Amino acid sequence: MRIKGKPNSFDIAHLAGVSQSTVSRALRGHPTVNAETRERILAIARQLNYKADKNASSLRSKHSGTLALLIFEDPTVDDSSINPFFLSMLGSVTHACARHGYDLLISFQELSRNWHADYEDCHKADGIILLGYGDYLDYRGRLEAxxxxxxxxxxxxxVLTDQLGLSIGCDNLRGGQQAADHLLALGRRRIAFVGNASLRSPEFFERYQGYGAALRAAGLTPDAALQVDAISTELAGFEATSTLLQRGTPFDALFAASDLIAIGAMRALASRGLRVPADVAVVGFDDIPMASFVNPPLTTVQQDTRRAGELLVETLLNLIHDDPAQSIKLPATLVVRQSCGIGLAPATSNPPRVATARRGAAAARRRHS
Amino acid sequence: MRIKGKPNSFDIAHLAGVSQSTVSRALRGHPTVNAETRERILAIARQLNYKADKNASSLRSKHSGTLALLIFEDPTVDDSSINPFFLSMLGSVTHACARHGYDLLISFQELSRNWHADYEDCHKADGIILLGYGDYLDYRGRLEAxxxxxxxxxxxxxVLTDQLGLSIGCDNLRGGQQAADHLLALGRRRIAFVGNASLRSPEFFERYQGYGAALRAAGLTPDAALQVDAISTELAGFEATSTLLQRGTPFDALFAASDLIAIGAMRALASRGLRVPADVAVVGFDDIPMASFVNPPLTTVQQDTRRAGELLVETLLNLIHDDPAQSIKLPATLVVRQSCGIGLAPATSNPPRVATARRGAAAARRRHS
DNA sequence: CTGAAAGCGCTTACAG
DNA sequence: CTGAAAGCGCTTACAG
Known part of the structure; x- marks a missing residue:
């Protein structure tokens, strides 16, 4: 027996007085192995801290027990400033993998570059989870490949109708509707939408459509002057909202396509002296951890990242095992905090919100146009 | 040649009219391969979308081109609520790995359970990066293994003197000193410390010692009644600060061992009607993204996660390649925002801060004891 | 229930 | 500069 280096299955076999195949079977819990023999083998393996070489077993058995998570973002602004929403997805995907006994490889990639999504081709992973927003036109080509x-x-x-592969997503349409309904219920009438609103950004576009549907259901017409594009960063939210304010079209509420955008929007609003929610009510989307810590705490549409991670992993595993699998749309939940003015505002100190808001927006227009 | 399935190096060899060994050499850029032959092989490989099987190559060559990142936390409270500081470390480690051509396996583990840090034993990774705070007594045993x-x-x-293995860390002692010095320079004299202050939490303990050193250098004696233990969560910060307030010992500043603790502390302070910074100045540690969004924006001691990730990866790679490597202590940087009262407080509306703070703390004591 | 043998797809001496 | 051969450490039919 070898003294140095890590033991292999032949070493264990030799010590246990059985063949190497029996060791392999025993270690993997194969049912035909004699119970007593198995125990003996397991004891020796434990004692020698033997771990089967995964490269050898993956090579032979054709599966790696590993999944890959590819996270991509528009312009990877800064190493440490990853979209917090993706980060919490990452957490739940990692946990879901662990629960299913799979390891997880992760990689951050820029959508603009050539991805190397080769983890499966080179047999490092059995499948890939794709996470990220980016230009869908660009993206679609990658999916085709x-x-x-x-x-x-x-x-x-x-979750689109002309789906390439499977998607797990949230019900962005309903989510957008809920956000807008909430603002409408509070009496807001001139509701801006900040976020990309084209098919290049399907998730945001669905939220925008939900918003539009809610407005129309309330007898209102979405005003194109109240929509400004923004990707999901705080800076984009700040800049888009600044643009919106410069346009001078009055508004008393703002629905941001993501929390990051909402946070940037609130900063832009504050820098113009506008009060949230008194002058402008703000709703976000995602419910990232930061949402409850900003001032005022952000009312937002929560996506269930825990469930999403679980479903992403389960669906991928079904695909890998040739089990039935399908795209799934998860419900979104409105989380009411204080950025829309619930439970605030004693009537004496704050005049009626709608009026105030209009006045505020009008004031902003005067100030900045 | 096989029609279905993925091509292997023999298929490429056959098409290129060379031996399989030559294909292997060409693909890995071995210098002895004839330039023209190499081009031919590369062209065919590209055309067939050939990717070398990593399991086979890792098995044979004995290295996997993969690093593993183990993140552990005290009680994994909730899947998606991972400590944001670790999340940003994760981001920078991932990017650093990519820059060095390595893949990254990640795993979240509870320190309380048996880790499976077996990634190297089973040859899935060439080395491991350990990230997490936890009971060092517990932890040390794992490191020994x-x-x-x-x-x-x-x-x-x-970075300790009786180090097991190598550490990359920040200069917690200097960081703690800077935090306390800042508060002292602003005239605060009764400075509380919220965070574990024992050798079981070496990082926090170093910060505590830096704080103590700064106080003593200013002629003050750290007051044990002004220290409360807390692990790095918002809830722990809230609870510890509540305990502190109940003790009734007056204080005009609070140094939290982490930003998460600081945020919890600010919530506890606010719930007692104490104003930050007027009544109590607050400093955190880490500079997590949330720090700049809380109200008021948190003054904190920044750790350079980008550099840290890079050094973690580089040092591990040196270890793997048997190159010289050493533990490194990174400088910490005080980031001044508004939670300590810089650039605030027109003298007319806010009475001198120290006095106010004492009054505030005293008021809190009266209210809650 | 167990063993002998083949083989997964590479890399790496070795020989020429 | 190139090829034939061995071998990494497993899993998996196949035979008994």
Whole structure:
């Protein structure tokens, strides 16, 4: 027996007085192995701290017990400033993998570059989870390549009808509707939408459509002057809202396509001296951890990242095992905090909100146009 | 040649009219391969979308081109509520790995359970990065096991003299000193410390010692009644600060061992009607993204996560390649925002801060004892 | 219930 | 500069 180096299955076999195949079977809990023999083998393996070489077993058995998570973002602004929403997805995907006995490889990639989504091709992973927003036109091409290569993958994002592969996503349409309904119920009438509103950003676009549907259901017409594009960063939210304010079209509420955008929007509003929610009510989307810590705490539409991570992993595993699998749309939940003016505002100190808001917006217009 | 399935190096060899060994050499850029032959091979490989099987190559070559990141936390409260500081470390470690051409496996583990830090034993990774705070007494045993097994690892955390393995950490002592010096320079004299202050939490303990050193240098004696233990969560910060307030010992400043604790502390302070910074100045540690969004924006001691991630990866790679490597202490930087009262407080509306703070704390005591 | 043998797809001496 | 051969450490039919 070898003294130095890590033991292999032959070493264990030799010590246990059985063949190497029996060791392999015993270690993997194969049912035909004699119970007593198995115990003996396991004891020796434990004592020698033997761990089966995964490269050898993956090579032979053709599966790696590993999943890959690809996170991509528009311009990877800064190493440490990853979208917090993706971060919490990452957490739940990691936990879900662990529960299913899989390891997780992760990689951050810029959508603009050529991804190396080769983890499955090179047999490092059995399948891939795709997480990120980006230009869908760009993105779709990548998905086509994955489909063509027969890669197992699931993506987080809008569940579309002409789906390439499977998606797990949230019900962005209903979410957008709920956000707008909430603002309407509070008497807001001139509701801005900050976020990309084109098919290039399907998730945001669905939220925008939900918003539009809610307005129309209330007898209002969405005003194109009250929509400004923004990707999901605080800076984009700040800049888009500044643009919106410069336009001078009055508004008394703002629905941001993401919390990051909402936080940037609140900063832009504050820098113009506008009060949230008194002058402008603000709703976000995602419910990132920061949302409850900003001032005022942000009312937002929560996505269930825990469930999403679980479903992403389960669906991918089904795909890998050739079990039935399908795209799933998760419900979104409105989380009411204080950025829309619930439970605030004694009537004496704060005049009626709608009026105030209009006045505020009008004041902003005067100040900045 | 096989029609279905993925091509292997023999398929490429056959098409290129060379031996399989030459294909292998060409693909890895071996210098002895004829330039023209190499081009031919590369062209065919590209065309067939050939990717070398990593399991086979890792098995044969004995290295996996993969690093593992183990993140552990005290009680994994909730899947999606991972300590944001670790999350930003995770981001920078991932990017650093990518820059060095390594893949990254990640795993969240509870320190209380048996870790499976077996990634290297089973040849899935060439080395391990350890990230997390937890009871160091517990932790040390795990490190001993790693050392004994000859595992390559680097940990993030306090750089201690009786180090097991290598650590990359920040200069917690200087950081704590800077935080306390800042408060002292603003005239605060009764400075509380919220966070674990024992050798079981070496990082926090170093910060506590820096704080103590600063007080003593200013001729003050740290008051044990002004220290309360807390792990790095918002809830722990809230509860510890509540305990502190109940004790009734007056204080005009609070140094939290982490931003999460500081945020919890500010919530506890606010719930007692105490104003930050007027009544109590607050400093945190880490500079997590949330720090600049809380109200008031948190003054804190920033750790350079980007550099830290880079050094963690570089040091581990040096260890793996048997190159010289050492533990490193990174400088910490005070980031002044508004939670300590810089650039605030026109003298007319706010009475001198120290007095106010004392009054505030005293008021709190009266209210809650 | 167990063993002998083949083979997964590479890398790496070795020989030429 | 190139090829034939061995071998990494497993899993998996196949035979008994």
């Amino acid at each position: 994955l489909v063509e290569q027969g890669t197992h993958f699931v993506r987080w994002g809008a | 790693l050392v004994e097994q000859g595992t390559h690892f680097v940990r993030w955390g306090a």
